[in-house]
Amino acid sequence: MRRVWSINIRNLLVSTPSKSKPSESTVELNSWYHRVGQNESQSNVEGERNGNDEDAITPDVSQGVQKAEAIALVWNKKSAYGTYAWIFICMFMLGLHVPISAQANGYASHYNEHESSEKTRMTLEIMQKVLGTVLKLPAARLLNVWGRAEGFLVFVGIYLIGIIILAACNNATVWAVGYSFYVVGQSVLWFILFVFITDITEVQHRALAMAFIQSPLLCTTFTGPMVNESLTSNHWRWAYWAFAIIMPVVLCPLAGIFRYYQWVAEVRGVYKRPAPSGRSPAQSIIYHMQKFDLVGNIILKAAFVLFLLPLTMDTYGEIMYDSPMFIVPLAVGGFLLGLYGLWQRYGARDELLNTGALKPAIIGCFALAFIQQISFYCWDMYNFEASIAYYKLSLKPSSYVMQIYNLGSRVGGMLFGFAVFFTRRFKPICLYIGLPLMILGLGLMINVRGTGGSSDVGYRVGYQILVGLAAGTVVVGSQLAVTVFVERDSIPIMLFLLQMCNGLGGGIGLIVSRAIYKSTFPSALGDALPAGNKTISESLYQGGYTVQNSFPAGSEIRGAIDMAWEVYLQRAYIIATAVLAAGIPAVAIWKNVYLNQKQNKGVMI
Structure with a gap:
C-alpha cells in the first residue's frame, strides 16, 4: 500500500494537469508543490532521457556537475542573484579576517613565546603556504565527485577548527598547528567560491562577476585593522573567538542554499540520487581511492612540496639557492612530476584532465x-x-x-x-x-x-x-x-x-x-x-x-x-x-x- 501511494505522489508531481476537476487532495498537494517553486511539465521528464536536452542534466558528467546543473534548472533569477550576493558576503568576511588575523598573530606570538617558538613558527608557516596550495587539488576532485556543497562544508569545518585552535592555544606549537588549519581552510574556501561563480554565471558575464566578487578587498585592507582594534581591546583571543561564532553563520547558509535547491530538484525529478552501489566497505575504500586518484595525488603533492618548500625557505632565508638543500629537492620534485605524468598515462583509473583538455x-x-x-x-x-x-x-x-x-x-x-x-x-x-x-x-x-x-x-x-x-x-x-x-x-x-x-x-x-x-x-x-x-x-x-x-x-x-x-x-x-x-x-x-x-x-x- 505504501509503495502504491508513493507512485501516485510521483505521478501527480510529473504528470500533465488534467482538464477534469481535480480532487481535494490533489489541489492541496499542488498548492504545496507551487509554494516551493515547482512548475514541472512533461517535457522535463522526456528531457531527462535525452542528455542533450537543455531542461535535463547531462548524464555523462561527474556527480558534482550534475548536482550543479540540477540546481540551476529549478531555481529562478532571484535565487541566482541572491546566491551571488551571499557569495559576496562570504568573500567579504573571509577577506575582513585576513588583516585582523595578521595583527592578532603578533600578539599571539608574543604571548606564546618560548625558546623554540620562533623556529617552530618559521617551519610551520612555510608548510602552511605549501599545503594551502597543493590541497586545492583534492578539493577540486571533491567538488566533482561528491558535490559543491559537500566539498564546501568539509573545508568550512577545517577553517573553523583552525580558528578555534588559535583562539584557545597556549603555546607556539599549538598556535602553528591551528594556523595551518586556518590557512588551508581559508585558501581552499576562496578557491571553492570561485568555482561557485563559474557554476552560476554565463560566460559573457563571468569576468565582471569574478572581478566584482573580489572587490571587498578594496575596503577590508583598511577596515580590518580598525575592527581588530575594537575586538582586541580586552584580549587578542577575541579576534578569533568572535569569528568562530560569526563565520559559521555566514558560511553555512551558502551550503544550505545549494542543498535546498538540490532537494527541490530531487522532488521535481530533475535529479535522481545514485542508486546504492552494493559495494562492500573494502570495495568502497578501493573505489574512492581510485576516484580520488590517491596514488597520483601523493606523487603530485610530493612533487609540488619539494618544488615549493625550497623556494619558500629561500625567501625566509633558511637556505641559500646555491646549496644542496635547495638544489636536491628541486631535482627530485622534477623527477616526481615526470613520474606523475607516466602514472596519469598508464596507471590512473580516473585521469586528472579529460583527454585533449590541455x-x-x-x-x-x-x-x-x-x-x-x-x-x-x-x-x-x-x-x-x-x-x-x-x-x-x-x-x-x-x-x-x-x-x-x-x-x-x-x-x-x-x-x-x-x-x-x-x-x-x-x-x-x-x-x-x-x-x-x-x-x-x-x-x-x-x-x-x-x-x-x-x-x-x-x-x-x-x-x-x-x-x-x-x-x-x-x-x-x-x-x-x-x-x-x-x-x-x-x-x-x-x-x-x-x-x-x-x-x-x-x-x-x-x-x-x-x-x-x-x-x-x-x-x-x-x-x-x-x-x-x-x-x-x-x-x-x-x-x-x-x-x-x-x-x-x-x-x-x-x-x-x-x-x-x-x-x-x-x-x-x-x-x-x-x-x-x-x-x-x-x-x-x-x-x-x-x-x-x-x-x-x-x-x-
Whole structure:
C-alpha cells in the first residue's frame, strides 16, 4: 500500500494537469508543490532521457556537475542573484579576517613565546603556504565527485577548527598547528567560491562577476585593522573567538542554499540520487581511492612540496639557492612530476584532465600566470624596504604604497569585466591593452629616482597605479580564459592548475629577486661608500632599512645607500619588464572567442 501511494505522489508531481476537476487532495498537494517553486511539465521528464536536452542534466558528467546543473534548472533569477550576493558576503568576511588575523598573530606570538617558538613558527608557516596550495587539488576532485556543497562544508569545518585552535592555544606549537588549519581552510574556501561563480554565471558575464566578487578587498585592507582594534581591546583571543561564532553563520547558509535547491530538484525529478552501489566497505575504500586518484595525488603533492618548500625557505632565508638543500629537492620534485605524468598515462583509473583538455590556449593561460607572477615578485619583494630607505617614506605611507598594486588590480579587474560584458571579447583587451600597459608601467619605473623630492614618489605611485590597473585585466582575463576554453567538468581542476602556476611563478620570482638583490646591492654599496667607511658595508646590508635610516639624508653614507638602492631597483625593473614581455606570445595563442555560447544549463546570472 505504501509503495502504491508513493507512485501516485510521483505521478501527480510529473504528470500533465488534467482538464477534469481535480480532487481535494490533489489541489492541496499542488498548492504545496507551487509554494516551493515547482512548475514541472512533461517535457522535463522526456528531457531527462535525452542528455542533450537543455531542461535535463547531462548524464555523462561527474556527480558534482550534475548536482550543479540540477540546481540551476529549478531555481529562478532571484535565487541566482541572491546566491551571488551571499557569495559576496562570504568573500567579504573571509577577506575582513585576513588583516585582523595578521595583527592578532603578533600578539599571539608574543604571548606564546618560548625558546623554540620562533623556529617552530618559521617551519610551520612555510608548510602552511605549501599545503594551502597543493590541497586545492583534492578539493577540486571533491567538488566533482561528491558535490559543491559537500566539498564546501568539509573545508568550512577545517577553517573553523583552525580558528578555534588559535583562539584557545597556549603555546607556539599549538598556535602553528591551528594556523595551518586556518590557512588551508581559508585558501581552499576562496578557491571553492570561485568555482561557485563559474557554476552560476554565463560566460559573457563571468569576468565582471569574478572581478566584482573580489572587490571587498578594496575596503577590508583598511577596515580590518580598525575592527581588530575594537575586538582586541580586552584580549587578542577575541579576534578569533568572535569569528568562530560569526563565520559559521555566514558560511553555512551558502551550503544550505545549494542543498535546498538540490532537494527541490530531487522532488521535481530533475535529479535522481545514485542508486546504492552494493559495494562492500573494502570495495568502497578501493573505489574512492581510485576516484580520488590517491596514488597520483601523493606523487603530485610530493612533487609540488619539494618544488615549493625550497623556494619558500629561500625567501625566509633558511637556505641559500646555491646549496644542496635547495638544489636536491628541486631535482627530485622534477623527477616526481615526470613520474606523475607516466602514472596519469598508464596507471590512473580516473585521469586528472579529460583527454585533449590541455589545448594550446590553456597552456597559454598557464604560461601567462607563471610569467606574470615571476615578473611581479622580481620588483615587489623589496618594495617596502625601498619605500622607506630610498624614497624616504615613513612606515604608514609605505604600507599604503604596498597596497597600491592590490587595490589597482581589483579596480582594473572590474573595468575589464565591464569591457568584456559590452564587447563579448577578452583576448584583444588582454593582448592589446592590459599587457602592453603593464609592460609600459614597469618600463617607466626603471628611471624613477628617489633622491629628488616628493615628485619622484608621485611618479612612482602613478606608475604603480597603471601597473595595478593593467594587472587586473591580465589576472581576471586568465581566470576567465581557463573556464571558457574547457568543458564544465574540468573547470575546478583548471582553476587549481592556474593557481599552482601562480604559486610556482611567485616562488621563482622571489628567488630571482633575492639573487638580483644579493648580486647588486652589496657590491654597489661597497663601491659608493667613502674610502674610510667601507668597513660598514656588511652591517648596512644586513641591517636593512632600520640601520640605513639611522644616517641622515644628504650625508655621504646615505648617498651611497641611495646609490645602491638605485642600482638594485633599476636591475629589478629591467628584468621584470623583460620577463613580462614573454607573456605576449602566451596571450597570442589564446582563441579569440566571441562570448555568446551557453556553457551551463539552467538559470544563470
